[in-house]
Amino acid sequence: MTKSINIAKLEARFQAKVDAEQKIEPKDWMPEAYRKTLIRQISQHAHSEVVGMLPEGNWILRAPSLRRKVALLAKVQDEAGHGLYLYSAAETLGINRDELFEQLLTGKAKYSSIFNYPTQTWADIGTVGWLVDGAAIMNQVMLTRTSYGPYARAMVRICKEESFHQRQGYEILLALSQGTEEQRKMLQDAVNRWWWPSLMMFGPSDAESTHSAQSMAWKIKRKSNDQLRQEFVDATVRQAEYLGVTLPDPDLKWNEERGHYDFGKINWDEFWAVVKGRGPCNKNRLKTRRKAHENGAWVREAAMAHAEKRAARQKEEGIA
Amino acid sequence: MDQAAALLDYVLRLADSNLVLGQRLAECCGHAPELELDIALTNISLDLMGQARSLYQYAAELKGNGCTEDDLAYFRTEREFRNPLLVEYPNEDFAYTILRQFLFDAYNQLFYQALENSSDARLAEIARKSIKEIRYHLRFSAEWCIRLGDGTELSRQKMQTALDDLWDYTAELCTPNATDQTLLSTGIAVDLEQLKAPYFERVEEILTKATLRKPDYEPFQQGGKEGSHTEFLGHLLAELQVLQRTYPGAEW
Numbered sequence: 027m028t029k030s031i032n033i034a035k036l037e038a039r040f041q042a043k044v045d046a047e048q049k050i051e052p053k054d055w056m057p058e059a060y061r062k063t064l065i066r067q068i069s070q071h072a073h074s075e076v077v078g079m080l081p082e083g084n085w086i087l088r089a090p091s092l093r094r095k096v097a098l099l100a101k102v103q104d105e106a107g108h109g110l111y112l113y114s115a116a117e118t119l120g121i122n123r124d125e126l127f128e129q130l131l132t133g134k135a136k137y138s139s140i141f142n143y144p145t146q147t148w149a150d151i152g153t154v155g156w157l158v159d160g161a162a163i164m165n166q167v168m169l170t171r172t173s174y175g176p177y178a179r180a181m182v183r184i185c186k187e188e189s190f191h192q193r194q195g196y197e198i199l200l201a202l203s204q205g206t207e208e209q210r211k212m213l214q215d216a217v218n219r220w221w222w223p224s225l226m227m228f229g230p231s232d233a234e235s236t237h238s239a240q241s242m243a244w245k246i247k248r249k250s251n252d253q254l255r256q257e258f259v260d261a262t263v264r265q266a267e268y269l270g271v272t273l274p275d276p277d278l279k280w281n282e283e284r285g286h287y288d289f290g291k292i293n294w295d296e297f298w299a300v301v302k303g304r305g306p307c308n309k310n311r312l313k314t315r316r317k318a319h320e321n322g323a324w325v326r327e328a329a330m331a332h333a334e335k336r337a338a339r340q341k342e343e344g345i346a
Numbered sequence: 347m348d349q350a351a352a353l354l355d356y357v358l359r360l361a362d363s364n365l366v367l368g369q370r371l372a373e374c375c376g377h378a379p380e381l382e383l384d385i386a387l388t389n390i391s392l393d394l395m396g397q398a399r400s401l402y403q404y405a406a407e408l409k410g411n412g413c414t415e416d417d418l419a420y421f422r423t424e425r426e427f428r429n430p431l432l433v434e435y436p437n438e439d440f441a442y443t444i445l446r447q448f449l450f451d452a453y454n455q456l457f458y459q460a461l462e463n464s465s466d467a468r469l470a471e472i473a474r475k476s477i478k479e480i481r482y483h484l485r486f487s488a489e490w491c492i493r494l495g496d497g498t499e500l501s502r503q504k505m506q507t508a509l510d511d512l513w514d515y516t517a518e519l520c521t522p523n524a525t526d527q528t529l530l531s532t533g534i535a536v537d538l539e540q541l542k543a544p545y546f547e548r549v550e551e552i553l554t555k556a557t558l559r560k561p562d563y564e565p566f567q568q569g570g571k572e573g574s575h576t577e578f579l580g581h582l583l584a585e586l587q588v589l590q591r592t593y594p595g596a597e598w
């Protein structure tokens with residue numbers, strides 16, 4: 027039997043397993059392209075959690091009440107935890123965290139472009155929770171059923187916390203909507219700035235999306251970018267009405283026939299510009315991550331050196 | 347000083363210490379040497395902030411007139427803050443962060459352990475709730491002191507530099523002032539004089555394990571507990587209080 031026939035057989039068995047809704051586990055055979063796709067996607071996701079700590083961390087020190095400060099600090103800490111679960115899930119595919127970090131710090135790996143926008147006011151913190159965590163949840167709920175076991179399981183834990191984040195964000199905005207004139211202005215301004223970037227979080231439209239078809243066949247994804255985006259818009263419009271804010275899209279209206287909201291055209295030039303590094307914060311986000319990594323090098327090295335010394339001492343004592 | 351004024355001053359000292367140190371640790375969130383450390387430092391910050399809130403709530407009740415925890419955290423000036431100077435010292439690098447933490451935790455654990463026996467029921471209750479967290483903080487910061495002191499040559503140097511600077515601020519921790527004196531007779535306050543010897547004993551034990559040299563000067567900086575602070579505190583408060591001060595009366 028030739029090698030290619032062998033692989034064709036393995037691939038068929040793999041696909042049958044996926045089709046039968048059985049999870050693929052780390053020790054199972056998988057096509058090299060499936061592994062690569064997952065490493066790319068999971069690590070992008072992990073990097074997004076970690077870089078996402080920065081725009082929100084920007085307001086921890088200035089949070090307007092002790093209650094809000096504690097909640098925000100805990101939220102950003104959750105995101106660090108999400109980063110850890112996801113790096114661990116990626117490591118089951120045969121790559122380690124150092125390599126993944128390297129890819130992030132050299133700009134080789136991407137993270138969600140949304141975190142390249144600045145958090146200018148306190149209202150941005152509520153809006154990020156409501157819209158950004160909200161959009162992330164759409165995607166992540168789908169991923170709890172993804173075909174790769176460790177990724178799906180990480181998502182189950184993460185989703186619980188994300189929906190809490192979204193509620194927490196919405197609650198910040200509710201307080202602003204019931205506040206002073208200045209607070210209501212702050213709220214509307216933040217929604218104006220975050221609405222379109224949030225819609226872009228679902229990625230290019232289906233016609234433009236390069237990886238989508240294969241990912242659907244492998245059941246890494248189960249819904250298309252446009253489908254998820256539509257679900258997000260449908261769920262969000264009513265929440266905006268309840269808040270008393272206007273979503274900055276004159277074309278946004280209910281379409282009785284489709285049973286969905288229609289919405290305006292996304293500025294894809296902006297989307298691609300930010301993906302390619304020309305967003306307002308791309309350079310600073312990476313610079314900050316790099317600085318933390320470099321400043322921490324002596325700490326990581328010392329911890330390792332100490333562990334080695336300790337092991338050596340124990341060995342000596344064992345002999346003596 | 348009468349008992350009521352002294353008690354308020356005392357509770358604020360404890361609350362301010364936690365808030366200021368919690369804020370310093372929160373500065374590290376997203377910037378720590380590795381993710382696990384980021385999470386651990388944030389945990390300590392969250393514990394301290396939680397304890398600070400219980401203490402401010404108690405202080406607000408003592409003040410009365412509808413005073414809230416946020417009034418006390420956001421509308422007092424640097425001259426009114428009562429924390430010891432050590433906790434306001436900046437995160438010059440991770441060595442400062444971890445040593446500041448250790449020098450404080452070692453004191454704090456002895457302090458809260460004693461505070462469990464306070465004749466003030468509310469303080470005793472807060473102490474009981476906090477002590478488990480504080481024990482964990484001390485274990486964490488002491489372990490990291492040893493790890494970084496007895497790590498590489500570079501890490502030992504950095505720790506020694508931080509220690510030489512921060513040592514000066516240990517004097518104040520176990521030195522009683524008028525407030526302590528007033529509350530000592532009624533059994534509310536912890537007898538700080540009693541903590542001094544065990545504190546320095548414990549600190550020196552860990553420093554030895556960390557192969558660090560105890561600085562050869564007597565620490566002497568004082569004043570935080572009376573509201574006389576380093577230049578660092580004003581900046582910390584400016585950032586912490588900015589929104590409340592910019593929009594007075596707004597609800598968040």
Ligand SMILES: [Fe+2]
Nearest residue numbers: 075078105162
């Ligand atoms: Fe997130």
Ligand SMILES: [Fe+2]
Nearest residue numbers: 075104105108
């Ligand atoms: Fe997350």
Ligand SMILES: [Fe+2]
Nearest residue numbers: 105159188191
């Ligand atoms: Fe989140």
